[in-house]
Amino acid sequence: EVxxxxxxxxxxxxxxxxxxxxxxxxxxxxxxxxxxxRQAPGKGLEWVSGISWNSGSIGYADSVKGRFxxxxxxxxxxxxxxxxxxxxxxxxxxxxxxxxxxGGDSCRTTPGSFExxxxxTMVTVSS
Amino acid sequence: QxxxxxxxxxxxxxxxxxxxxxxxxxxxxxxxxYVSWYQQHPGKAPKLMIYDVSNxxxxxxxxxxxxxSGNTASLTISGLQAEDExxxxxxxxxxxxxxxxxxxxxxxxx
Numbered sequence: 742e743v744x745x746x747x748x749x750x751x752x753x754x755x756x757x758x759x760x761x762x763x764x765x766x767x768x769x770x771x772x773x774x775x776x777x778x779r780q781a782p783g784k785g786l787e788w789v790s791g792i793s794w795n796s797g798s799i800g801y802a803d804s805v806k807g808r809f810x811x812x813x814x815x816x817x818x819x820x821x822x823x824x825x826x827x828x829x830x831x832x833x834x835x836x837x838x839x840x841x842x843x844g845g846d847s848c849r850t851t852p853g854s855f856e857x858x859x860x861x862t863m864v865t866v867s868s
Numbered sequence: 869q870x871x872x873x874x875x876x877x878x879x880x881x882x883x884x885x886x887x888x889x890x891x892x893x894x895x896x897x898x899x900x901x902y903v904s905w906y907q908q909h910p911g912k913a914p915k916l917m918i919y920d921v922s923n924x925x926x927x928x929x930x931x932x933x934x935x936x937s938g939n940t941a942s943l944t945i946s947g948l949q950a951e952d953e954x955x956x957x958x959x960x961x962x963x964x965x966x967x968x969x970x971x972x973x974x975x976x977x978x
Binding site for chain 2: 776778785786787788791798800801802803836841842844851852853854855856858859860861
């Protein structure tokens, strides 16, 4: 079974740091890009960051650029999000999402869609 | 990168058809055929319903269909059922090689 399990969320004060993890299983991890998507309480989905299969291509939303760093360890089938200088507005449920359905092409070379999602880990930034 | 624009809510009676629009720019929807749609029920993770504008993943009902014209993508749900209630989001690849989601649409079955 293809599965993504996020961890590392919690309550943190503004300005502090937190590191999220996403453990993958059931598929060949290094064949796919993986993304972080967040959802503030009662709000919509917001794309946060994505990383290609070999870490050669990385992108960030403007709202987190310079503060968050995405990384992956293909040997450990794991994705990470290092979050620094956290703000109250970073409070959200953070999902990791695997791309898939790449239109018959390799998902290493096409953007794909967010095929599989984890259940999320909650990050609360508050003093 | 601004969010794609969706109507806040759409409603319909069982059996009817509804359409949700998703408007972007030439830098996202208008420039690529990488538009996808997601369904989200309360307290649950999103579920992929449509990929690459108009394709359905395996297991998704053929009552769901997608299309695109210019900078606007659309999701149509035909034969509306109670289980279709929930929030729907569009998403697109962008010219910056990032992704953007729509503002979300709440679907209500009357």
